[in-house]
Amino acid sequence: MFDLDKAIAAWRRPFRYHRGFETADVDELERHLRDQVYFLIEKGMAEETAFQEAVQEMGGIVEAEGEYQKIFWLKRAHHGQLGQELAMRLSMLRNYLKVAVRKLSRQKGYTLIHMFGLSLGMAAVSILLLFVQHELGYDAFHQSAERIYRVIETTYSVSQEEHSARTPYPLAQTLKQDIPEVLEAVTVAHGRSSRVRVGTDLFYERGYLFVSPAFLEVFDFERVEGDTHQALAAPASAVLTASTAQRYFGDISPIGQTFEVEQYGVFTVRGVVADPPMQSSLQFPMLLTLDGASPNAADFADWEARPRASTYVLMADDGDVRALEAKVKRMMAGHAQSSNEEREVSLQALLDVHLHSNHIRSGFGGGGHPAYLLIFAGIAFFILFLACINYMNLATARAMTRAKEVGMRQTVGARRGQLIAQFLSESTVLVVLTLVPAILLMAVVLPVFNQLTGIELALTPDALGGLLLYLVPLTLGIGLLAGSYPAFVLARIPPIAAFRGHKAPARTSRLRNMLVITQFAMAILMMTAMLVMRAQMTYISEKALGFDQEQVVVLEINDNNVRTNFQTLKQAFLTHPDVVQVAAATREIGGLGEPPQIEVTREGMEVVQAYSMSFYAFDEDALATYDLTLAAGTNFSGMPSLDSTSVLINASAAALLGESPIGTYVSVNEGAYRARVIGVVEDFHFRSLREQVGPLVMGYYLNPARVMDVIAVRLSGHNTDRALAHLKNVYERYDHRWTMQYQFLDEAIGRHYESERVFRQVFGMASIVALLIACLGIVGLAAFLIVQRTREIGVRKVLGASVPSVVFLLVRDFLVLIGGAWLVTIPFGYFAAEHWLQVFVYRISLEPWLFIGAGAMVTLVAIATVSIQVIRAGYMNPTQALRHQ
Amino acid sequence: MISKRLLAASLQPLMLSLLADGPKYGYQIIHRARILSDNQIQWNNSKLYPLLHRMEYEGFVESYWEPSESGPPRKYYRLTAAGVKELDRVKQEWKTVNGIFFQLWGPGFTLE
Numbered sequence: 001m002f003d004l005d006k007a008i009a010a011w012r013r014p015f016r017y018h019r020g021f022e023t024a025d026v027d028e029l030e031r032h033l034r035d036q037v038y039f040l041i042e043k044g045m046a047e048e049t050a051f052q053e054a055v056q057e058m059g060g061i062v063e064a065e066g067e068y069q070k071i072f073w074l075k076r077a078h079h080g081q082l083g084q085e086l087a088m089r090l091s092m093l094r095n096y097l098k099v100a101v102r103k104l105s106r107q108k109g110y111t112l113i114h115m116f117g118l119s120l121g122m123a124a125v126s127i128l129l130l131f132v133q134h135e136l137g138y139d140a141f142h143q144s145a146e147r148i149y150r151v152i153e154t155t156y157s158v159s160q161e162e163h164s165a166r167t168p169y170p171l172a173q174t175l176k177q178d179i180p181e182v183l184e185a186v187t188v189a190h191g192r193s194s195r196v197r198v199g200t201d202l203f204y205e206r207g208y209l210f211v212s213p214a215f216l217e218v219f220d221f222e223r224v225e226g227d228t229h230q231a232l233a234a235p236a237s238a239v240l241t242a243s244t245a246q247r248y249f250g251d252i253s254p255i256g257q258t259f260e261v262e263q264y265g266v267f268t269v270r271g272v273v274a275d276p277p278m279q280s281s282l283q284f285p286m287l288l289t290l291d292g293a294s295p296n297a298a299d300f301a302d303w304e305a306r307p308r309a310s311t312y313v314l315m316a317d318d319g320d321v322r323a324l325e326a327k328v329k330r331m332m333a334g335h336a337q338s339s340n341e342e343r344e345v346s347l348q349a350l351l352d353v354h355l356h357s358n359h360i361r362s363g364f365g366g367g368g369h370p371a372y373l374l375i376f377a378g379i380a381f382f383i384l385f386l387a388c389i390n391y392m393n394l395a396t397a398r399a400m401t402r403a404k405e406v407g408m409r410q411t412v413g414a415r416r417g418q419l420i421a422q423f424l425s426e427s428t429v430l431v432v433l434t435l436v437p438a439i440l441l442m443a444v445v446l447p448v449f450n451q452l453t454g455i456e457l458a459l460t461p462d463a464l465g466g467l468l469l470y471l472v473p474l475t476l477g478i479g480l481l482a483g484s485y486p487a488f489v490l491a492r493i494p495p496i497a498a499f500r501g502h503k504a505p506a507r508t509s510r511l512r513n514m515l516v517i518t519q520f521a522m523a524i525l526m527m528t529a530m531l532v533m534r535a536q537m538t539y540i541s542e543k544a545l546g547f548d549q550e551q552v553v554v555l556e557i558n559d560n561n562v563r564t565n566f567q568t569l570k571q572a573f574l575t576h577p578d579v580v581q582v583a584a585a586t587r588e589i590g591g592l593g594e595p596p597q598i599e600v601t602r603e604g605m606e607v608v609q610a611y612s613m614s615f616y617a618f619d620e621d622a623l624a625t626y627d628l629t630l631a632a633g634t635n636f637s638g639m640p641s642l643d644s645t646s647v648l649i650n651a652s653a654a655a656l657l658g659e660s661p662i663g664t665y666v667s668v669n670e671g672a673y674r675a676r677v678i679g680v681v682e683d684f685h686f687r688s689l690r691e692q693v694g695p696l697v698m699g700y701y702l703n704p705a706r707v708m709d710v711i712a713v714r715l716s717g718h719n720t721d722r723a724l725a726h727l728k729n730v731y732e733r734y735d736h737r738w739t740m741q742y743q744f745l746d747e748a749i750g751r752h753y754e755s756e757r758v759f760r761q762v763f764g765m766a767s768i769v770a771l772l773i774a775c776l777g778i779v780g781l782a783a784f785l786i787v788q789r790t791r792e793i794g795v796r797k798v799l800g801a802s803v804p805s806v807v808f809l810l811v812r813d814f815l816v817l818i819g820g821a822w823l824v825t826i827p828f829g830y831f832a833a834e835h836w837l838q839v840f841v842y843r844i845s846l847e848p849w850l851f852i853g854a855g856a857m858v859t860l861v862a863i864a865t866v867s868i869q870v871i872r873a874g875y876m877n878p879t880q881a882l883r884h885q
Numbered sequence: 886m887i888s889k890r891l892l893a894a895s896l897q898p899l900m901l902s903l904l905a906d907g908p909k910y911g912y913q914i915i916h917r918a919r920i921l922s923d924n925q926i927q928w929n930n931s932k933l934y935p936l937l938h939r940m941e942y943e944g945f946v947e948s949y950w951e952p953s954e955s956g957p958p959r960k961y962y963r964l965t966a967a968g969v970k971e972l973d974r975v976k977q978e979w980k981t982v983n984g985i986f987f988q989l990w991g992p993g994f995t996l997e
C-alpha cells in the first residue's frame with residue numbers, strides 16, 4: 001500500500017546530507033510537493049503516480065543545492081549571522097590545525113625524524129641541482145653564445161684518434177674573408193708563462209691570451225674601463241682584467257700605461273674588463289693583441305707552421321652550422337698540409353666546450369664531466385625519492401594507528417570531506433614545515449660544498465627564488481600525496497569496522513613492505529656505488545705511474561743562458577747534499593703538459609710505415625731522476641757526440657716498431673732527424689691515466705728537434721727548504737732577469753686529477769646523506785612496527801618469553817626484508833658499476849666484497865636500530881603493553 | 886522557448902508582480918505563473934524558491950508561516966514597501982524598453 005507520508009519522509013531524508021538546506025527550506029519544499037500531489041490527485045491521478053510526477057517536477061536535489069548555496073552568504077547576512085558564520089569557519093580551521101599539531105607533537109619522536117629526513121633530502125637535492133645548473137651554464141653569459149663555435153681538428157693516425165683545438169694562425173682571417181656566414185672569426189693563442197715587468201715591479205703571469213682585435217666583439221666580457229671595442233685595434237695593445245690592473249697599477253688608471261712581457265715586448269694598456277666569471281671556459285689575467293705573439297709577421301700567414309692557436313667563429317643569425325662546417329672543411333682542405341695522416345675538421349659549439357672537451361687537447365676550457373653531472377642529478381633524485389618514501393611510510397604508518405579515531409569521528413558526524421580535509425591538511429602542514437630547515441641546512445652546507453669543489457655556488461635571492469619555485473610545489477605535492485592514502489582509504493572504512501580494530505587489507509601491508517624493501521635497496525645501492533667509486537679513485541691515484549713523482553722539483557727554463565750553461569748549473573746544483581739527481585727535459589712528465597708528436601719510421605723495413613709518437617728529450621740522468629726502468633739496451637752515455645743521434649723508446653713504441661729495435665735506425669719527421677735506438681724503457685704514464693700509454697721516443701736534449709725546457713731535480717727529502725734555496729741561488733746566477741719558477745711534481749700531478757678528487761668527495765657526502773635518510777626511514781619504520789606489535793610482545797612476555805628471544809623474533813622479520821632488498825640490488829649494482837667503469841682506461845675489477853660490504857653495512861645499521869626499539873618495548877611492563885591499543 | 890537570459894532577467898519582476906495583488910505561498914505563485922505563461926516557459930522549482938529567499942534577503946518581500954488543514958504549514962510571501970517601490974521601478978524599466986522596441990518594430994507589431 002502506498003503511503004504518501006512515508007514516501008514524502010523518504011524523499012526528505014537525503015536533504016539532511018546536503019549542507020545548503022535548512023530545515024525550514026525543506027519544509028517549504030515538502031509543502032510544495034504536497035500541494036502538487038493534491039492538485040494532481042484532484043485532476044484524477046492516482047496517489048502514487050501523482051507523487052512520482054510531483055517529485056519529477058520538483059527537480060533534483062543537487063541542482064537545487066547549487067542555487068541555495070549561491071544565496072548562502074546573503075542569508076547569513078540577512079539573519080545577522082555573518083559574524084557567527086565566519087567565526088565558526090575560523091574555529092573549524094583552527095581546530096583542524098590544533099588537532100594536527102597535537103597529533104604531531106604527541107608523536108614528536110619520529111615525526112621530527114622524518115621531517116628532518118625530508119629537509120635533509122631537499123637540501124641535498126637543491127645543492128646538487130644548483131651545481132648541475134652551474135655546470136650546464138658555462139659560457140652562456142655571452143650574448144651570442146649560441147652562435148659561437150670553435151674549430152676542432154681531428155687527426156687519424158695508425159694508433160689513435162686525436163682531437164685538437166689547435167689550428168693554423170691564418171685560419172680565422174681566411175674564414176672571415178671567404179665565408180659569408182662567418183660574421184667574425186678570432187684567433188686565441190696561449191701566451192707562454194712569462195715574467196712581466198711593470199715599472200720596477202716584477203710579476204709572473206701564466207694563462208694570458210693573445211687574441212685577434214675582434215675578440216671583445218665576439219665575447220662579452222664586461223667592460224670596466226676604456227673603450228673595449230677599440231682596445232685591441234692598435235698593435236701591441238693590452239686589455240687587463242680588473243684584478244690584474246689592480247696588481248700592476250694599484251688604484252691609478254692603467255689606460256695608456258705600458259709594461260713589458262718577457263720574450264714578447266712592450267704593450268700599452270687600452271682597456272680593462274671585469275675578471276672572467278667562473279663559468280667562462282676562457283680564463284685569463286689579460287689579453288694581448290695577436291701581433292705581439294711573434295716578432296715575425298710572416299708567422300701569422302703560415303699555414304704550414306705547427307698549429308698554435310684556437311680559432312673561434314661567430315656565425316650569422318640565419319646560418320646553419322652544418323652548412324658552415326662543410327664550408328670550413330672545404331676551405332681547410334684547400335690549405336691542407338701534406339701528411340700521411342688523415343685530418344678532419346669540425347665545429348664545436350661554445351656552449352658544449354665545458355662539458356664535452358675532455359677528449360680535446362690544447363684547447364681552453366673543458367674540465368666538466370657530463371657523466372658526472374648525470375650522476376649528480378641522479379643522486380639528487382635518488383635522495384629525494386628516498387626521503388619521499390620515508391615520508392609516505394610515515395604517513396601510512398600513522399594512518400593505521402588512527403583507524404579507530406576515524407571511526408569515532410565518523411560516528412559523531414564528521415563527513416567524509418571533513419576527514420579528508422583533516423588528513424590532507426595535517427600532512428601538508430608537516431611537509432611545508434620541512435622547508436624552513438631545508439633552506440637553513442642549505443645555507444650552512446653550501447660554503448662547505450664550495451670549498452670542496454672549488455666552485456662558487458651562491459644562495460642568492462635569485463637562486464633561492466628559483467629553488468623555491470620548484471621546492472614549494474614539490475613539498476605540497478609530497479604532502480598531498482602522502483596524506484592522500486590515509487585520507488581516502490581510511491575515510492571510507494565504515495565506523496563499526498574501525499571500532500572493531502579493522503586492520504588494513506593485506507594489500508596495504510604488502511605495499512608497505514614493498515616500500516621498505518625499496519628504501520633498503522636504494523640505501524644498499526648507494527653504498528655499493530660509493531664503495532666502487534672510492535675503490536676506483538684510490539686505484540687511480542695510487543696506481544704506479546711508472547715513475548717516482550715524489551720529491552721531484554721541476555724548474556722552468558726561461559732564459560737561454562741557463563740552457564747554454566746547463567752542465568755547469570747541474571754540477572753546481574749537485575754540490576748540495578740534498579740534491580740527488582738533476583736532469584734536463586723538454587717537458588714535465590705525468591700528464592701535465594702535452595708532449596709534442598712526431599712521426600717515426602723505422603729504417604730498413606720492407607714496408608715503410610710511419611707512426612705518430614710522443615716525444616720527449618732528456619739527458620742521461622733523466623732515467624735516474626724520474627726513476628724509470630730500462631728494460632733493454634743502454635741509457636744515454638752523457639757524451640753529446642754519441643747521444644745526439646741516439647734515442648730511447650718505450651715498450652709501446654718498441655712493440656710498434658717491430659722486433660729487436662735496438663740498434664736499428666729510425667727516421668723522424670720524414671728525415672728531419674735520424675737516430676739510432678739504443679734502449680727500451682718500460683712504459684710509464686707520461687700522459688694522464690685517463691688515457692692509455694702511447695708510444696714514446698726519448699731523444700737527447702741536444703738534438704735538433706727540440707730544446708730543453710725544464711730541469712728536473714730529485715731531492716733527498718730532507719732539508720727541502722735549504723735545498724730549494726740552494727737551487728734558487730745557483731739558478732739565479734745564470735738567469736739574470738727572472739726568478740726561479742718551480743713546482744713539485746707530485747703536487748702538480750695531484751692538481752691534474754683534481755676534478756676526480758672533488759667528485760669523489762661530493763659523492764662521498766651525498767652517499768652519507770642518502771644513507772642517513774635511509775637510516776631515518778628504518779628507525780621510523782622500526783618504531784612503528786614495534787608499536788603495532790606491542791600487544792604481541794606483551795603477550796609473549798606474559799607467556800614467559802625472554803626479552804632477547806622477542807628481539808630475535810622481530811629482528812628476523814626485518815632481516816627477511818633486507819635480504820630481499822639485497823637480492824634485488826645485486827644485478828642492478830653490478831650492471832651500473834660495470835657501465836661506469838668502462839669510462840676509465842685503467843680500472844678496477846668488480847670484486848664481490850664491494851657488494852657484500854655495502855649490504856653488510858646497511859644490515860648492521862638496520863639491526864642496530866630495530867634492536868634498540870625492540871629492547872625498549874621489551875622492557876615495558878607487559879600489562880601496559882596489553883592495555884595499549 | 887524563451888532564452889535563458891531573458892527568462893532570468895524577467896523572473897524577479899515576475900515574482901514581484903505576482904505578489905502585487907496580495908500575499909501568496911510558493912506553490913500558488915509558481916502555479917499562477919505557469920498558467921500565465923501558458924506552460925510555455927519551463928519553471929524550475931530549484932530556481933524559484935531560492936529566488937524568493939533572495940528577494941526576502943534583499944528586503945523586497947517578507948515571509949511568514951500559516952497553518953493549514955491539509956498538512957504542514959505553508960510559507961507565505963508578501964511585498965514590503967520596498968518591494969512595492971521596486972515593482973514600480975521595474976515597471977518603468979520595462980516600459981522604457983518596450984517603447985524602444987515599439988518604435989523599432991513599427992506600429993504593425995503589437996504586444997498582444
